Amino acid sequence: MEIVKTNKGGSKICFNGHMYVIKHLGKNKITWRCMKASSLKCTGTMYTELQHDNPVEKNPHNHLPDKEEIKVTKCIQKMKDQVTSSSMINPVEIFTENVSQIETATKARMPTEDTLKRMLRRQRSKNCPINSTMIEGNYKIIMSIFLVNTITV
Incomplete structure (x- = not known):
């Protein structure tokens, strides 16, 4: 898992051949959504802890890595x-x-x-x-x- 900056200064996570951006920042975890959510209507989501540890993929992607x-x-x-x-x-x-x-x-x-x-x-x-x-x-x-x-x- 690697973290890259977005054009707007945010964070982008690269994990298992997919890229994710922050969807929601909660008290205990961060919800990430697939970068292709708008272009391919991908529902792929992932959760991490606030320190970007322990990634867990929840919804599957509709495209290949x-x-x-x-x-x-x-x-x-x-x-x-x-x-x-x-x-x-x-x-x-x-x-x-x-x-x-x-x-x-x-x-x-x-x-x-x-x-x-x-x-x-x-x-x-x-x-x-x-x-x-x-x-x-x-x-x-x-x-x-x-x-x-x-x-x-």
Whole structure:
């Protein structure tokens, strides 16, 4: 059982070839539902303790386990973690390094190269925004140019 972050910052559990997201957080246990609940109308559910221990599958899934999708999700999460941890490395380098290490079957399931690079650039800009003093300095320069142009006209 492995835990991966969702796009919104939540938790996703990979267990027996299926991925689950939190459905309900109770006092003693967490109820998880299958990631394919909306797309495939899957009723697969699982319970864990609050510490994500002792998983128990309750309802069966209506689809087969997909280990390749889990590998894709882990690879994308690894790339996102790398791009946020070091802002000096180019997202293209991170993409190239990680894609070269995965299997051919997993590569076939990955999003397109352009999509992944855009995702990594957005992730980096979300976690490492432009310096506000830099923006203020640019604003002052633009305003001074604007004032000079309006006075000379």
